[in-house]
Amino acid sequence: MSVLNSLSHVNNMIRSLPKLSLLFFSARKPHYLATAQRFISQGRTPTSRVKIGVATTVSIRSKSTSTISSAIVSETAAGDQVQKINLLTSTDDNYGGVTVELDQPMDSTTFISTLRASVSHWKQLGKKGVWIKLPIHLASLVEDLVKEGFWYHHAEPNYLMLVYWIPDSPSTIPPNATHRVGVGSFVMNEKKEVLVVQENNGLFQGSGVWKFPTGVVDQGEDICVAAVREVKEETGVDSEFMEVLAFRQSHNSFFEKSDLFFVCMLRPLSFNIQTQTLEILDAQWMPFEEYVAQPFVQRSELLKYINDTCLAKMGGQYSGFCPVSTSSNFSDQKNYLYLNAGTLKSSNSS
Template sequence: MLRSLPKLSLLFSSARNPHYLASVQRFISVGRRAASRVKIGVASTVPIRSMSTSTISSAITSETAAEDQVQRVNLLRSTDDNYDGVIVELDQPMDSTTFISILRASVSHWKKLGKKGVWIKLPIHLVNLVEALVKEGFWYHHAEPKYLMLVYWIPESPSTIPANATHRVGIGSFVMNEKQEVLVVQENSGLFQGTGVWKFPTGVVDQGEDICVAAVREVKEETGVDSEFVEVLSFRQSHNSFFEKSDLFFVCMLRPLSSDIKTQRLEILNAQWMPFEEYAAQPFIQKSELLKYINDTCLAKMGGQYSGFSSVPTSSNFSDQKNYLYLSAGALKSSYSS
C-alpha cells in the first residue's frame, strides 16, 4: 500500500530546502500513518504527482518504484458560469491559514482549466476570511444583508467582470380621476420636507418587482387609494444620484379604483385630490424644466394626443418567470390595421 508524502512536499520542491528535508524525515519516522487531509469547506480533490529527488531515502524510493506516488489536494467547491468563470459559495467555517492553502490550490487548478473570473460568495458568518481573500488579490464586488461577493480575475489581461448594479429604478404615479383632479402628496422627509410642494406619489421599485406593480403599490402605501396601471408616459435617466449610481425614473399613468385617502404618516405629511391646473401652477413646478415636460406629457395624454407605453406580459429565454414589455399599443394596432 502506498504512503503519501506530507503536504509540505507540494510547497517545497527543492531537495536542498531544509524544511523539505525535515518534512520527509518526519514522514519516515511516523511509519505507515496516512497524511492528514483538511476537509472543511471542500468538495473535490485533484491528484498531484510527487517529484522524486536523489536525497529522498531509499526506503521511500523502493516503495514508489512500482507505482507513481499520488497525493490529493483539496479544492473549493465551484460551479461554472456562462462566461468561462467559476462561482464558489462558502458555507463551512475554517481558519484563514487553511483557507489560503485551499484557495491557492483552487485558483491554480482553475487557471489550468482556462477559467477567467472567480466569484466567491461569502456569508456573513465567514467574515473572518475577508482579509485573506483581499490579500490574495480579490476585491469587493457587491454586498447584500447576508453575504459579501468578492471577485478575482485570473488571466493576465484586463478584467471583463461586469460592475455591480449600476442603476436604481424609481417611479412617479400620475393618478387622475374623472373630475380631472390629480392625486398629490406632501412629504414629511427628504428633499421636499417643509417646502409645501405638492407632488405625485413616488418611490423606488423593489428587487424583483415590476414597474407597473411598483407604481400601484406606492400609491396604495402613501395615500390608501387603490388603482390600476395604464401606461408608462415617459422616463428619465440621471447619474450620481444615489451612492454614485445612476437612476431611471418612470412616470406612470394610473386609473383610480377608489377615492378615499388614508395618508401614510411615516413618510407623507398630507395627500389630496387637486385640480391639475392648480398642481401645474406651483412655482416649483414652473421653475423645473423636467417637471414642465412631464406636465405637458400628462396634458397631451388627457387630450387624447399622446400614446404611452402599456405593459404586455411576455416570456423570455433568460427566465421562466413572466416579464413585461412596455410598448405603444395604440401605435402598434394602427400599424397592423394599415
C-alpha cells in the same frame, strides 16, 4: 581481488545510486529527508502524486509564480505517499469563470491554503474570473481574500461578493448594477383632480410642495406593479396601471449610481385617502391646474415637460407605453415589454 568480485562490487554501487541520489537531494531539502529514509529502508522508489479533493489524482506540476497561486499547501496522508489537497467547491459560469458560495467556517490558515490551491487549479483549467459569495457569518475571511488580491464587487444585507481576475490581461468582470429604477404615478379622477402628496422627510421635507406619489422599484418587481404599490402605500388609494407616459435618465444621483425614473399613468379604483404617516405628511385630490401653478413646478423644466405630457394624454392627443406580457429565450419567467399598443394595433390592421 578477482574479476568476479570486482564486477559484483561495481553492480552493488550501481544499484545503490538511486538511494544515494535521493539522500543527496533530501540533504539539500531537509523536509524530504524523513520520507527519503523511509523509502530507502523499505527498498521502494518514491513517487509523487497529488489527490485533488477525494476523487481526482494528478501528477505534481511546477508551481506558478503569481502571488495568489505561488504555493499549493498539501498534507501527506498517514502511512501513504499520496498528498491530498482540498479545493473550494465551485460552479462554472457562462463566461469562463467560477463561482464559490462559502458556507462552512474555516480558520484563516486553512482558508488561505485552500484558496491558493483552488486558484492554482482554476488557472491550470484556463478559468478567468472568480466570484466568491461570502455570507455575513464568515465576514472574518474578508481580510484574507483582500490580501490575496480579491476586491469588493457588491454587498447585500446577508452577503458580500468579492471577485478576482486570474489571467495576465485586463479584467472583463462587469461592474455592479449601475442604475436605480424609480416610478412617479400620475393618478387623476373624473373631476380632473390629481392625487398629490407632501413628504415629511427627504428633499421636499418642510417645503410645502405637492408632488405625485413616487418610490423605488424593488428587486424582482415590475415597473407597473411598483407604481400601484407606491400609490397604495403612500395614500391608501387602490389603482390600476395604464401606461408609461415618459421616462428620464439621470446620473450620479444615489451613491454615485445612475437613475431611471418612469412617469406612469394610473386609473384610481378607490378615492378615500389614508395617509402613510411614516413618510407622508399629507395627501389630497387637487385640481390639476392648481398643482401645475405651484412656483416649484413652474421653475422646473423637467416637470413642465411631464405636465405637458399629462395634459396631452388627458386631451386624447398622446399615447404612452402599455405593458405586454412576454417570454424570452433567456428566462422561463414572464416579463413585460412596454409599447404603444394602440398604434401597433392600428398598424397591424392596415
